[in-house]
Amino acid sequence: MICVFLHKTLQVAIKILLLWKLKKEQTLNIIQHTQTIMRGMSSSALILLLTVATIAVVSSCGGSHRYPQELSAVDSICKDSAEVAMSRLQALSAKYDQPSADAYDRNYYLLLKVKAANNAYQPLADSTIFHVLDFFRGTAEKDKLCQSYYYLGKYYIKKNDAPQGLENFQKALDLTDENTPLYFRSCIYNQMGKQFLYQGMYDKALVMYKESYSCDSIQKDSIGMLFGMRDIASLYSFKKDYPKSLAILKQVYRDCKRFNANLLQSSISHSLAVCYDDMDDEKNAKRYLYETLSHLPASIKASVYGLAADIYHKENRMDSVCHYSSLLIEESDIYGKQKAAKYLCQYYLGNSNNAEALFYNNEYKTFSDSINEINAVETVAKMNAVYNFNQKEKEKMQLEIKMKERTLLYSICVSFFLLGMAFFIYRSEKNKKKYLQFKLISENLKRILDDQKSKEAQDADNAVCCRGENSVTSKEACETSGVDSNNDKVISYNCVIVEAIQKRIEEKKNLTAEDWKFIDLNINKAYPGFKEKLYSRCNLKSSDYKICILVKLEFQNSVISILMNRSEPAVSLKRAKLFFKLTQKEGKAKDFNDFIKSL
Template sequence: MNRAILLIITIIIAFFYSCYGPKYRKGLTEADSIASVNPQRAMAMLDSIKHEMADAPENEQMYYRLLCIKAQDKAYIKHTSDSAILPIVEYYETEGDKNLLSEAYYYAGSVYRDLNDAPQALEYYHKTLDITSDNKIPQKGHLYFQVGNLLLNQALYNQAIDMYQKALRLYNIQNDSINTIYTLRNLAYTYNKAEKKDSSLVYYQKAYQLARQTKYKHVKIEVLAQMASVYIEKKNYIKAKECLSPILNKPDSIELSPDYCMALKICMNTGQYDSAHFYAKELLTVGTVYAKQTASRYLTELALKEKNYNNAEEHLKQFNKYTDSVKIITATESVNRMNSLYNYKLREKENLMLKAENANKKLILTIVISVSFIIFVILITYVYRNRQKLERLGRLRKQLYEQSEEYVRQNKEKIQELEQELKRTSDENMLLIERIEQQRADLILANQTAMRKQARNESSKNRIAATDIYKTIQDHIKKDKVITPKEWETLDRTVNQEVNDFKDNLYSYHRISQHEYHICMLIRLALSPTEMATLLGCTTSAISKARRRLQEKFFSDNGTAKDFDNFINSL
């Protein structure tokens, strides 16, 4: 029951969020719309608005960072680190636009795919599948295809076949010819690796027939080459030669190493030794280390057939050398595979799916009662949070007022009034005298507290001004230079050493971006908007807007940027 209620709450919040969720500037949405079809142009568009992102709201900054990763992925630029994607995933999991969470998970999977971390990649791809609706056919098709590739690389062939079959069904529904061909090709390859060669050839034939109907000639060549490889393994050299001949007759369209290697095997097994000699020699020039190993072995056999024992000895030495290299590569690949092998728990996954189905059935039974309860909970939550917000604003305003010169002045006036009242009060009225004395003492203590805070703030300002980082900043202002990331770290440490819990106090009132926090530190240094703009590499107008925006964030009113400066100096 509790799980059903929580699920309903999530659905309703997601609905309202989708209707009234955050809006993004045109440049971001345009870059997103073309990222899949023209990633280079999308990357150029994102680069052109990079400078705008420094002052953008946090939701736009995170959307921009996600789009940069998306465009790079679509442009086949290999990811080399997970440092950029992890903060994005955390943001959309906790507070960001939930409509973008599936994309954040997907590109996290793509990052770990490029880092050869199969377990992490599969985890994020499965998370994406779990929150991607069934009507999003293209996205689900690509997800199943990616999961199939990862499972294939981990030698989990049966599981990979299942994923490719699911992808194939979705691509067929969508009439997506090119992705259907690639999925058929990968299915065929996986069946071959699983020692199901007849099934492999069936899917290769399907891929080849479909490829012939498209303009993607290179795909047809790839399929033919892989079919030839299967026929060679089945020792059906006639069929293998039929597949390979169209490729070898168009040398500008082939990958020489694998195709020459297959041609060599066909020639050796059909007694065409002159042709075999030609391909073997070619492979020693253009082949991979695996192909050179094969070429050396067959050249040794040919030399022995010709009773040319000197050549046979030389080729045998070459074969042993390449064999040692292959062993090293194979051992490295085996270690990598063992380190990243994903323990794919299919039975557990099926159990989770059954539990989800049962939960859905229970959901249907409880939804009528739950909706009214959810509305009540949402209303109570709204009232409670609104009350908390008003109380927080009240505390903030009171804190600022109790540190102001106006507060001290008014207290002094009240103290004078109480002293006059004391003079007018007779000595017999001890209760009144005691009450007036207590009020007077309270006001004196309040003034002393306010003046101590003012003195403390002035003292911290003076101490900061005596530090090396402050002198560095003043030098940057003179030379029109921006603060480096390392200098920001130093400034952060210095400010929080001299102003106790400056950052914690600030964040306890409201969460802000790193750029906004930098502005708050510079305000504490009593720098002018012009000086801040120099250090941050932006315009004075941008600084003023950011300060006004911060005032609205913290106080929800139309106060000025100067009001926010006073608040920062009071911490």
């Protein structure tokens, strides 16, 4: 039957596998060939083959989707050449950005669009990432889902929703494993560090920045490590811990020179200038400012011009203030423009150029009004973000407490269940053992009872025979046969005792104190003076006297051990000790039995 079942099951598995991969004609030929091979196989070989076939079917059905090479190629350049990746994706839009395209390929294409746009600092403002996340949430594409959560987090950060951003970054982090690229883990930690920093949660931010640095150091990404150290230094600047910030920035500055990282070196020299300016060390601030101006990256122009204007304004060098303020008003955002307008107004007032001073004064008011409006909106947004974040943290803590309580409750329930099961098994085994013991005792008692009744019947027959004969020869025969009027009483009392014990055993109960009193009474009726003879030799314990009774009734050692709830070796040793106690002689358990039977 087993072989037939295995044959049928294996045939079905192979059909499913081959129909999945091959044409019908090829499948039928292979199935027929397989059936011929299976007829000569053993059951163990069939089981092995069935296991392999099942694994193959599961693998073929549940494997990951194979994406087009052109999309994988774009993915490989998203990190270092985001603009090129965006142009290639634009060229592929007619093929993949269509509802008719394969769902996996289309959503991978959309994810790459989001990824490339973020890496090019041009994040998409539409809901693309939501659709991508919804799709990959229902698939086995763990890496794609991880990236979707990360870019959804960046989407929320762009919308000033820090709690939602952090929540999605955490989900992305939870999905990472040993196969996740370290640079991507570093990005997640870095983004979380920034959000904690902006929320004023410096300790958590420091932990995240250090984790990001650790990922970069493991993959030996020197530039990433330098950026990580820069972020840690900026954290200490926020905390007003300038000595630590300076120490880290100087180390990064030296490493930048060693690695010829000129752009990063300019950024670090600017950070050093800002740090010294905050410490009112204008000499060193100007030193690093000049170095930054000599190799000025476009990304930090506005910040550098603003710093230069601040430093020269403190030194009252208004011509230099005017120069850098004029550059700042062209390059900066509204905040820089406000500062530049203020400085230019002061410059032209000092030079008695009232027209220009009035113009820049009006510009300053316009920029200030715009900033006030922006600040009002941002203040509300930040207050809401902080409130939402605190609420989220509070809810998270409450949820963690509930989860801990639930886990503890489940643990207690499982522990009690396991203990109950263990106790049930123990009791079952004990009852089973006890049942077998009682069954053994019952069988022995039945045998003893049968022997006693047989002796009683035989003695009765002999007594009748003796009373029917008057010759001398008959009397001598009766005396020789051992017929004694007292023997009938002994057997009768013994039968009563054994029947009482057997009845209790059949009820699956131990002997009670009342049972032992009944046994004591009848054993002394069968053997008058039995108890007095024993106690005249020494004072016995109750348990010792019970052993003497059971031996007198000719119970086996195994039966005595069960009735006394002791092991057989313990009963044998006790009998030997009782022999010495009663006779003051060394002896064995057998000697004790002979002594008790002689009383």
